[in-house]
Amino acid sequence: MDTMGRHIIAELWDCNPEKLNDMEYVERLFVDAALQAGAEVREVAFHKFAPHGVSGVVIISESHLTIHSFPEHGYASVDVFTCGDRIDPAIAAHYIADGLDAKIRENVEIPRGMGPVEVPAATVQHVN
Structure with a gap:
C-alpha cells in the first residue's frame, strides 16, 4: 500500500435537479455506490433542506461518502474517501x-x- 487512503473530491455540474433534490434517491444512490465499490456500509444519515438541497453521509468501514447538493444550480459536491487499498473510490x-x-x-x-x-x-470529463 502506497497510501493510508484515497480521497476523491468530485465537483458535479449540470446534474439532474430533480434527482439532486430527492433525498430518498440520493441516499439509495450513495449506499449503492458504496456497495458497488465493495465497501461495507455502517451508518447512513441524510437531511433534506427547505426549499431544496440534500446533504448526507454514508459511513463505511473503510471511511465515508458525502454529498451536499444544490439543485437550483444543478451542482453536487461529493467526497469519497477510502482507507487502505481494498476499495477503489473511483468506482x-x-x-x-x-x-x-x-x-x-x-x-x-x-x-x-x-x-x-x-x-x-x-x-x-464532459458527458453528452
Whole structure:
C-alpha cells in the first residue's frame, strides 16, 4: 500500500435537479455506490433542506461518502474517501456521477496519510 487512503473530491455540474433534490434517491444512490465499490456500509444519515438541497453521509468501514447538493444550480459536491487499498473510490465516484446525470465532472484524487499534500490537477470529463 502506497497510501493510508484515497480521497476523491468530485465537483458535479449540470446534474439532474430533480434527482439532486430527492433525498430518498440520493441516499439509495450513495449506499449503492458504496456497495458497488465493495465497501461495507455502517451508518447512513441524510437531511433534506427547505426549499431544496440534500446533504448526507454514508459511513463505511473503510471511511465515508458525502454529498451536499444544490439543485437550483444543478451542482453536487461529493467526497469519497477510502482507507487502505481494498476499495477503489473511483468506482463509487463514477457511479454517483452517472446516477446524478452529471454532464461535467471534475475529480481530484488526493492520497491520504503520506505527509505534505500535493494536490494534483483535476481531471475534467464532459458527458453528452
